[in-house]
Amino acid sequence: MTAKLNVVVIGDNALADVLRKLCSNAEGVNILDKLPGQTSLHVIVETTNDDLDRKRQNLIQAEAYGNSDTLILTTVLGITGTEAASWLRNPSKVVGFSAFSTLEKASLIEIAPALQTSETFLEQARVFFRLLQKETETVQDEVGLVYARILSMIINEAAFTLMEGTAAARDIDIAMQKGTNYPQGPLAWADEIGLDDVFAVLRGLHREIGEDRYRPAPLLRKLLYAKRLGKKAGAGFYSYTVEGEGT
Amino acid sequence: MAITTVGVVGSGTMGAGIAQIAAQHGFQVLLYDIQEEIVNRSKSNIDQQLNRLADKGKLTSAEAADIQLRIRTTVHLQDMRECQLVIEAVPERMDIKQSVFLQLGEYCSGDTILATNTSSFSVTSIANVTPNPERVAGLHFFNPAPIMPLVEVIRGIRTSKDTIEALVAFSGHIQKTPVLCQDTPGFIVNRVARPFYNEALRILGDRIASVEQIDRIMKQAGLFRMGPFELQDMIGIDINYSTTESVYAGFFGDSRFRPHYFQQRMVQSGRLGRKSGEGYFAYDR
DSSP states (O other): OOSOEEEEEEOOSHHHHHHHHHHHHOTTEEEESSOOSSSOOOEEEEOOOSOHHHHHHHHHHHHHHSOTTOEEEEEOSSSOHHHHHHTSSOGGGEEEEEOOGGGGGOSEEEEEEOTTOOHHHHHHHHHHHHHTTOEEEEOOOOTTTTHHHHHHHHHHHHHHHHHTTSSOHHHHHHHHHHHHOOSSOHHHHHHHHOHHHHHHHHHHHHHHHOOGGGOOOHHHHHHHHTTOOBGGGTBSSSBOSBTTBOO | OOOOEEEEEOOSHHHHHHHHHHHHTTOEEEEEOSSHHHHHHHHHHHHHHHHHHHHTTSSOHHHHHHHHHHEEEESOGGGGGGOSEEEEOOOSOHHHHHHHHHHHHHHSOTTOEEEEOOSSSOHHHHHTTSSOGGGEEEEEEOSSTTTOOEEEEEEOTTOOHHHHHHHHHHHHHTTOEEEEEESOTTTTHHHHTHHHHHHHHHHHHTTSSOHHHHHHHHHHTTOOSSOHHHHHHHHOHHHHHHHHHHHHHHTTTOGGGOOOHHHHHHHHHTOOBGGGTBSSSBOOO
């Protein structure tokens, strides 16, 4: 891969915006606004997590624009890479990755081959993320992979704690920062990530693994219905009336 | 009633830390344990800690000496009657805690605030052995108590608002950040932190990623200061496991808190973490 990689990012969540920004800043990556007609397409990145029907349509449509060499990277926040790959004519080109919109601050990103993925495409995924200045850690395919799964479960527990009136949002966040050195309070963290992506992980784990353990907190579900998706929406667990200030 | 003298019942790691921090912020402290030998050893450990702070220049030697003088010791629980606040930090056994509170209820006036540093028991059930349960609350410090900035102030079913307010004010006086919490299993921190360990163990057990990978990912992708496995090694895998067991039991077996058999196997193997030279990782003794 000597020439620039032509990359298209599909999705309208906060993570898609961050990935587009990382691509624009990367030498060796040429970010395209939309699926191209003529130019050859090297990497397709699909980031939809809340609406799996749309994700499926996006992936099927995108595959048609690529050729046999096009790498298809899909988020595996709400689904396994293996299921997403099963929707496509050539599933061996699909590699799953997991990240939240806080990706900019991270030095590492997790990727996972679907059961159908070929080694060639897995290696291409590593090369692509290296161009974005991210190390990769290759783990096995499951909803959310490691970080997004563990953090979503912490946020879910914080949401139950809040919903049950055990403590106030502010106190829960202070407690986790000062009592056990978390880099952020889980509720403020969720607001920054976007509650839609956090919910997608929990719903995906609950559906795929089928255990009560992964049941999303009812409060989280209601915030989503109310479109309180976090900071970007002006409200989530906190409201953000003044720029950057939660109340 | 203004708090001037603080009683600390139990002179182990937590009790000693609480006594030290209270004395450092100007309170008279009365430190109790069941035997003179135990409480004297604890007092000399505290004295050494303070001397060390003086050596590092964090205190003047005159300040260190004053603080040391403010901590007195006793083996008579009835001496706690001179305190306006008594903080219990005895071993985490309900029979011991209830016996202490039964006696404190007898010796101390109805105005004395009685606080428990329990991390796993119901504050309500400890309070209820005293004649004034409205004066009883949880005051949960984190280890090491002189350094960790948080205290959870826990309101039992019968705890009064005045008691909570007095403990919030006291927390401020010893420069800790108080958070308010209802009397529920694991309170805030030990409950909300469970998935950090439990879900990591599940991911490991399901062979999605290795111990090393999970720790690396949580630090480099998640920006946590420590990974879930090195943190268990630091806390002690046995301690971490028993916290999980207690929160799981407290929620009557809710699967969100179900312990993982592999963590139990680690405890059974005697590889408990740093303190035994090996846990998930090996350490130089």
